[in-house]
Amino acid sequence: xxxxxxxxxxxxxxxxxxxxxxxxxxxxxxxxxxxxxxxxxxxxxxxxxxxxxxxxxxxxxxxxxxxxxxxxxxxxxxxxxxxxxxxxxxxxxxxxxxxxxxxxxxxxxxxxxxxxxxxxxxxxxxxxxxxxxxxxxxxxxxxxxxxxxxxxxxxxxxxxxxxxxxxxxxxxxxxxxxxxxxxxxxxxxxxxxxxxxxxxxxxxxxxxxxxxxxxxxxxxxxxxxxxxxxxxxxxxxxxxxxxxxxxxxxxxxxxxxxxxxxxxxxxxxxxxxxxxxxxxxxxxxxxxxxxxxxxxxxxxxxxxxxxxxxxxxxxxxxxxxxxxxxxxxxxxxxxxxxxxxxxxxxxxxxxxxxxxxxxxxxxxxxxxxxxxxxxxxxxxxxxxxxxxxxxxxxxxxxxxxxxxxxxxxxxxxxxxxxxxxxxxxxxxxxxxxxxxxxxxxxxxxxxxxxxxxxxxxxxxxxxxxxxxxxxxxxxxxxxxxxxxxxxxxxxxxxxxxxxxxxxxxxxxxxxxxxxxxxxxxxxxxxxxxxxxxxxxxxxxx
Amino acid sequence: xxxxxxxxxxxxxxxxxxxxxxxxxxxxxxxxxxxxxxxxxxxxxxxxxxxxxxxxxxxxxxxxxxxxxxxxxxxxxxxxxxxxxxxxxxxxxxxxxxxxxxxxxxxxxxxxxxxxxxxxxxxxxxxxxxxxxxxxxxxxxxxxxxxxxxxxxxxxxxxxxxxxxxxxxxxxxxxxxxxxxxxxxxxxxxxxxxxxxxxxxxxxxxxxxxxxxxxxxxxxxxxxxxxxxxxxxxxxxxxxxxxxxxxxxxxxxxxxxxxxxxxxxxxxxxxxxxxxxxxxxxxxxxxxxxxxxxxxxxxxxxxxxxxxxxxxxxxxxxxxxxxxxxxxxxxxxxxxxxxxxxxxxxxxxxxxxxxxxxxxxxxxxxxxxxxxxxxxxxxxxxx
Numbered sequence: 042x043x044x045x046x047x048x049x050x051x052x053x054x055x056x057x058x059x060x061x062x063x064x065x066x067x068x069x070x071x072x073x074x075x076x077x078x079x080x081x082x083x084x085x086x087x088x089x090x091x092x093x094x095x096x097x098x099x100x101x102x103x104x105x106x107x108x109x110x111x112x113x114x115x116x117x118x119x120x121x122x123x124x125x126x127x128x129x130x131x132x133x134x135x136x137x138x139x140x141x142x143x144x145x146x147x148x149x150x151x152x153x154x155x156x157x158x159x160x161x162x163x164x165x166x167x168x169x170x171x172x173x174x175x176x177x178x179x180x181x182x183x184x185x186x187x188x189x190x191x192x193x194x195x196x197x198x199x200x201x202x203x204x205x206x207x208x209x210x211x212x213x214x215x216x217x218x219x220x221x222x223x224x225x226x227x228x229x230x231x232x233x234x235x236x237x238x239x240x241x242x243x244x245x246x247x248x249x250x251x252x253x254x255x256x257x258x259x260x261x262x263x264x265x266x267x268x269x270x271x272x273x274x275x276x277x278x279x280x281x282x283x284x285x286x287x288x289x290x291x292x293x294x295x296x297x298x299x300x301x302x303x304x305x306x307x308x309x310x311x312x313x314x315x316x317x318x319x320x321x322x323x324x325x326x327x328x329x330x331x332x333x334x335x336x337x338x339x340x341x342x343x344x345x346x347x348x349x350x351x352x353x354x355x356x357x358x359x360x361x362x363x364x365x366x367x368x369x370x371x372x373x374x375x376x377x378x379x380x381x382x383x384x385x386x387x388x389x390x391x392x393x394x395x396x397x398x399x400x401x402x403x404x405x406x407x408x409x410x411x412x413x414x415x416x417x418x419x420x421x422x423x424x425x426x427x428x429x430x431x432x433x434x435x436x437x438x439x440x441x442x443x444x445x446x447x448x449x450x451x452x453x454x455x456x457x458x459x460x461x462x463x464x465x466x467x468x469x470x471x472x473x474x475x476x477x478x479x480x481x482x483x484x485x486x487x488x489x490x491x492x493x494x495x496x497x498x499x500x501x502x503x504x505x506x507x508x509x510x511x512x513x514x515x516x517x518x519x520x521x522x523x524x525x526x527x528x529x530x531x532x533x534x535x536x537x538x539x540x541x542x543x544x545x546x547x548x549x550x551x552x553x554x555x556x557x558x559x560x561x562x563x564x565x566x567x568x569x570x571x572x573x574x575x576x577x578x579x580x581x582x
Numbered sequence: 583x584x585x586x587x588x589x590x591x592x593x594x595x596x597x598x599x600x601x602x603x604x605x606x607x608x609x610x611x612x613x614x615x616x617x618x619x620x621x622x623x624x625x626x627x628x629x630x631x632x633x634x635x636x637x638x639x640x641x642x643x644x645x646x647x648x649x650x651x652x653x654x655x656x657x658x659x660x661x662x663x664x665x666x667x668x669x670x671x672x673x674x675x676x677x678x679x680x681x682x683x684x685x686x687x688x689x690x691x692x693x694x695x696x697x698x699x700x701x702x703x704x705x706x707x708x709x710x711x712x713x714x715x716x717x718x719x720x721x722x723x724x725x726x727x728x729x730x731x732x733x734x735x736x737x738x739x740x741x742x743x744x745x746x747x748x749x750x751x752x753x754x755x756x757x758x759x760x761x762x763x764x765x766x767x768x769x770x771x772x773x774x775x776x777x778x779x780x781x782x783x784x785x786x787x788x789x790x791x792x793x794x795x796x797x798x799x800x801x802x803x804x805x806x807x808x809x810x811x812x813x814x815x816x817x818x819x820x821x822x823x824x825x826x827x828x829x830x831x832x833x834x835x836x837x838x839x840x841x842x843x844x845x846x847x848x849x850x851x852x853x854x855x856x857x858x859x860x861x862x863x864x865x866x867x868x869x870x871x872x873x874x875x876x877x878x879x880x881x882x883x884x885x886x887x888x889x890x891x892x893x894x895x896x897x898x899x900x901x902x903x904x905x906x907x908x909x910x911x912x913x914x915x916x917x918x919x920x921x922x923x924x925x926x927x928x929x930x931x932x933x934x935x936x937x938x939x940x941x942x943x944x945x946x947x948x949x950x951x952x953x954x955x956x957x958x959x960x961x962x963x964x965x
Binding site for chain 2: 123149198254
């Protein structure tokens with residue numbers, strides 16, 4: 042059964058100048074996703090999958106490169122039973138860096154992990170003993186040591202942090218991120234609000250029955266001091282709202298290079314905080330065109346019509362607000378107001394999965410680009426990375442986040458619409474490590490895979506580049522690797538520029554045969570005996 | 583070993599529980615007036631073991647046979663907790679009593695008062711045994727404190743949980759306070775039920791037992807929920823007699839005798855001889871209204887489910903839900919239970935959908951039926 046929901050959003054943009062249509066076709070998933078949707082790549086092919094927590098099993102509808110899905114079912118004892126359910130939130134991230142995505146389940150009593158094994162053929166459930174009325178969960182490298190930590194908002198007490206010990210374990214440790222020791226913590230969005238290269242965190246807070254001014258309901262902004270500690274600056278930044286916030290969409294809504302915020306509140310009014318670029322924000326809700334209704338607990342953002350401006354979904358009367366690109370938004374009705382947002386048919390338009398349905402975006406003539414990431418110095422998923430594209434539209438910015446909105450998990454790929462533009466002069470990835478990868482003149486309507494530190498414009502800021510050299514480059518039969526120090530290599534992997542792994546071998550001499558490769562550009566990823574990784578690009582001819 | 587009988591001889595007292603002691607100055611021997619064996623020093627509680635309090639010295643601890651002056655009670659309408667049975671008791675220090683504070687407000691208790699609530703199943707599989715899981719107690723440890731505006735900022739009540747051992751010989755104070763899950767399968771009306779019973783974490787005790795009546799800064803206080811005159815104005819079978827509980831409490835010296843003659847009262851929602859609406863409203867009061875009332879945990883949702891609320895709109899009838907739910911236009915969709923938010927929520931076990939979201943892991947089928955019957959019986963439909 043297919044239902045067609047069409048909404049005509051005929052808008053004109055001075056910059057991008059393309060009339061927009063957004064329509065979705067309801068399509069049966071072929072199963073049901075109970076609890077909160079999770080649409081994320083699970084197996085490292087950078088195609089978004091659909092994840093469902095079943096009883097004693099994990100179900101993954103894996104997106105096929107040829108289109109459609111194949112359902113993989115994994116037995117996981119205890120999953121989906123008792124407190125091992127993502128009834129309040131779900132988030133995804135490869136916290137042990139083995140190439141297969143792990144999950145965190147935010148339950149009303151406990152936090153659980155679903156950890157993929159080294160081959161991605163099985164998953165193990167573990168549940169933390171601490172009581173927590175979990176709200177938003179995130180995988181995020183809180184201390185920027187290259188490993189994903191775990192964050193869990195607590196509704197009725199101080200929120201929880203879990204420190205990654207670098208050996209594949211996340212240990213409960215509030216000292217990693219000691220936030221205000223009161224409840225009311227609903228949604229944490231990890232964002233570099235002041236564009237200083239360090240991840241910060243905005244915390245939406247809500248406490249029913251608490252008076253105006255009660256710290257349990259005043260939103261907080263934790264600014265990264267750059268040394269693994271954070272300072273709360275909500276008041277100074279002008280975002281210490283107290284109107285019972287459930288969720289925040291943090292995006293560069295005006296494409297000026299910094300992050301703005303839309304807040305979904307339960308009392309008084311919502312907010313549209315526009316970033317002033319100096320560490321402060323100004324509420325522009327009154328002139329935003331967004332209706333005054335409050336009471337949505339979800340708020341998720343994405344560019345649904347590929348016009349180059351980020352839109353948002355929520356559950357306040359009009360489910361979809363399209364960004365008009367001039368500081369205003371226009372609301373439209375949809376049969377859904379939230380879900381897992383991802384490109385589930387790999388057509389460059391973002392779709393929404395909820396319950397037993399996928400609302401497949403029918404697309405329009407607008408062009409797009411997707412950027413998929415694999416971290417090396419930084420965490421494997423590139424969570425916390427900032428992806429920018431520059432062109433006739435100016436600049437667009439995305440941040441890779443595990444856990445957006447209040448409860449769902451959307452794609453970890455960066456997606457941009459570019460309207461009718463015909464070229465993408467610059468794609469830039471600023472990694473949590475500080476590495477910058479830059480690609481020039483990238484094709485429209487394409488997916489760019491970026492392995493950290495591998496861009497052609499090497500040396501922009503690539504720690505790996507100072508550690509080893511490749512010769513010859515271009516190479517014909519073999520490449521020789523020379524390290525600046527006495528690094529002992531364990532394995533080498535070679536990827537093509539779409540992210541496909543074309544070689545995977547153990548090595549103990551610093552020479553790698555590449556004769557069998559087709560001519561073209563590749564990325565060499567080296568792992569030493571201590572598990573550290575290094576990467577560079579080379580040309581095979 | 584504490585002395586259970588206090589030497590006392592100044593007045594003759596007839597005790598309702600059938601204990602008669604005469605007291606006469608002229609007697610050659612001193613006469614002993616029974617006093618409660620309960621040990622409760624507010625500066626020392628919580629004790630490590632349930633038996634330390636001597637609440638149940640009438641037999642083996644697991645018999646929950648109350649000591650002298652430990653008085654059983656039952657609200658007319660009971661909270662659903664995964665079909666667990668409950669035995670509730672109240673005790674107060676000698677010479678102290680509670681006072682009336684409105685039909686639908688918790689009684690004002692004296693310092694040292696304790697409310698004891700035992701949770702058990704009596705047909706636990708596989709051996710059809712009785713299993714006591716936990717004993718929750720609320721102790722009023724100190725006089726309430728108020729801020730300069732006169733708003734209460736500390737009630738003096740503190741919650742504690744005692745977890746029973748497998749041998750059912752003792753219950754131990756839960757010092758971890760993280761909550762404990764006890765999967766339990768039992769028979770209920772000939773049907774097997776499988777619950778993922780949770781002994782609550784400390785924060786969960788406080789979530790349901792807190793109120794910030796005047797929405798004051800730091801004004802969240804812990805209060806008992808069930809012990810309101812509207813719920814206690816109900817006949818209880820004391821074994822030797824059946825009496826209205828409020829009268830009984832007065833007779834016991836546990837309640838000041840200034841109770842109004844007429845009390846708007848809840849009913850036992852299981853009692854099918856009572857009007858459907860009263861049963862449903864009683865059900866909502868005890869299962870929902872500790873949060874869905876002014877100052878409760880779900881204060882910002884504009885419904886007030888307390889029994890005393892007479893405004894249909896805030897009772898939820900034809901009221902628009904705060905949170906949009908597909909195809910459920912009203913909290914209570916009069917005449918259409920299937921499309922009512924409240925039925926959707928009390929039928930769910932998904933933590934972010936279900937109501938209540940604390941205190942149950944399975945659906946209360948009889949409660950859903952009651953609410954369904956009531957909503958479907960409504961003649962004046964919404965719109």
